[in-house]
Amino acid sequence: MYWTEFLTVAFIHLLAVASPGPDFAVVVRESVSHGRQAGLWTALGVGTAIFVHVGYSLLGIGLIVSQSIVLFNALKWAAAAYLLYIGFKALRAKPAPVGEPTSSTVPVQRTAKGAYVAGFMTNGLNPKATLFFLSLFTVVISPHTPLPVQAGYGVYLALATALWFCLVAMLFSQRRVREGFARMGHWFDRAMGVVLVALGVKIALSEIR
Template sequence: MYWMEFLTVALVHLLAVASPGPDFALVVRESVTAGQRNGSWTALGVGSGILLHVAYSLLGIGLIVSQSIVLFNLFKWLAAAYLIYLGVQALRARPAVVTDLAAGAPVVARSARRAFVTGFITNGLNPKATLFFLSLFTVVIDPHTPLVVQALYGVYLTFATTLWFCLVAWLFSRARVRAGFARMGHWFDRVTGAVLIGLGVRLAVSEIA
């Protein structure tokens, strides 16, 4: 009965998750510099952030945030500041050890917890994700759809997001891919940092659509 609605949700989500953004940049950077393990934990953090968006969409809190300019701007500036912070940290990265990258060994030792939390916060504080899920649960999904079914949609969205970014982590942690990045050394970190800072600034000055 809800298959067509589910397929619509899945298609819209696929187009959104495949679009490069802060989550993608973060998972790629973590995978290249710290290996698949840390990249996968970051992906799990990003996927878990989806549960947060789904939860407040179901509770209607997202509607309150979207209708309050003050709350939305506060949320937006927090997210922008965090992205800029991540970008600055990336810009300060030391040159990579080429032999370690070529051998496929992690260059930077980071805890799984830190990787997970970074992924979770990056996704959870993204106001564009807030508006996306709010739109998804108010426009695409029929309001009369049972909450249990909507919650199942949320579980799927979490799983699909996690799987996608785990695949990204796997790809960018391959020895051949990392060996290619080894020639660029710490410049890759710096480019990624500039991208994150750019995304943060763009987010900070953006208006509610």
């Protein structure tokens, strides 16, 4: 009975999750810089944060946030500050000392908790995600759809997001891919820093539409 609605939700989500943004940038950086395990934990962090967006959308809190300039600004500044923080950290990457191997076969140590938090914070604080899920649950999904069915959509969205970014992590953590990026050494980190800072500035300048 709800298959048409579900397929619509799934298609819209696919288009949204496949478009490069803060989540993609963070997963790629973690995967290239710290290896597959870190990339997968980051992807799981992003996927788990989806439950936060789904939760407040079902409770109607998302509508309150979208209509409150103060709350929306607080959220977007928190997101922008976090992206700027990790972006500037990446911009400060230094060249490896002369004579030190630069191969990416030995990734820099990264705790699972640190990688997970990076993914969770990046997605959970993103005001664009807030507006996306608000639109999804108020425009695309009928208000007459039973709450358990809507919650089921939310579980799918979280799992699909985690799976997508796990695939991204597995791709960018492959030895050949990582070695290719490793040839650029600290320049890759700096390039990713520029991307993250740009995304942070873009979020900071965003407005409720």
